[in-house]
Amino acid sequence: MVRRKLIAGNWKMNCLSADGVALAKSVAAQVKAGKFDCEFLICPPFTLLGLVKKCLRGSKVGLGAQDVHFAEKGAHTGDISPLMIKDLGCSYTIIGHSERRVDHAESNQLINQKAVAAHAAGLNTVICIGETEKERDAGKTIKVCQTEINGSVPADSTAKNTVIAYEPIWAIGTGKTPTAADVQEVHAAIRQALAKKLGKATASKMRILYGGSVKPGNAAELLSLPDVDGALIGGASLKADDFIAIAKNASK
Ligand code: 13P
Secondary structure (H helix, E strand, O other): OOOOOEEEEEOOOOOOHHHHHHHHHHHHHHHHHOOOOOEEEEEOOHHHHHHHHHHHOOOOEEEEEOOOOOOOOOOOOOOOOHHHHHHOOOOEEEEOOHHHHHHOOOOHHHHHHHHHHHHHOOOEEEEEEOOOHHHHHOOOHHHHHHHHHHHHOOOOOOOOOEEEEEOOHHHOOOOOOOOHHHHHHHHHHHHHHHHHHHOHHHHHHOEEEEEOOOOHHHHHHHHOOOOOOEEEEOHHHHOHHHHHHHHHOOOO
16 A cells, blocks of 8 residues: 655744745755655644745645634634635644643544534644653553544544644654654554544555654654654754755655
8 A cells, every 4th residue: 555655844833934934945945856755744833824835836845734723714713714724725734733632622522523624624634643651651552542543533534634643742842752663553553543433445545644753863764664654743844954854764
């Protein structure tokens, strides 16, 4: 089963206009100049989506948001609807990132609702899951991932409209990563959970990204694992050269 790798940058709450434009332009230029087999996605903060879209014009780099509300429109001060994101030229939105699960107490049920709304608006979703350090130490990693898959991934998910990102919370922004064997074991278990929920055919085609301290130095090993179909990159996506250096390992 060939799953085209997805190299996605989550800029989180970083960049003002000038840095965001420079970063997006540099990524777009390097993607254009290089030879890559993978799909590229960058997810700037909401404030930069319009500006970054202009920088990506004519390039093969896709644009994504970092979250979305589940309602089409209405009285939700401060929130952004799926159609608004689509209107800005996004093809994807990240949902259920652990920073939103923690900072905004987002539940699996809410993330599921957001996914349904995003898919209905024609957006693809990157649905994030992953365990805390305490859960990992207690040997609960796979159980936590199964529960999050069951709760957050809607029944309408297909291999086309949904990408899963496994991001162990303790590996995010820490420089720590699980061993390659651990990553492969968890990704395989996630694919099994997806098969149970969505059927084997869908699960075998659905991409599962790894996220958490992905850097140019560890990308080759992580991206060579059989069930790792790309990366969701935080810190290293803020440096165009690092982001591209990671992607070079996805094109082998
Ligand atoms: P880092 O790559 O900075 O660890 O962040 C990972 C992440 O949370 C991407 O969504």
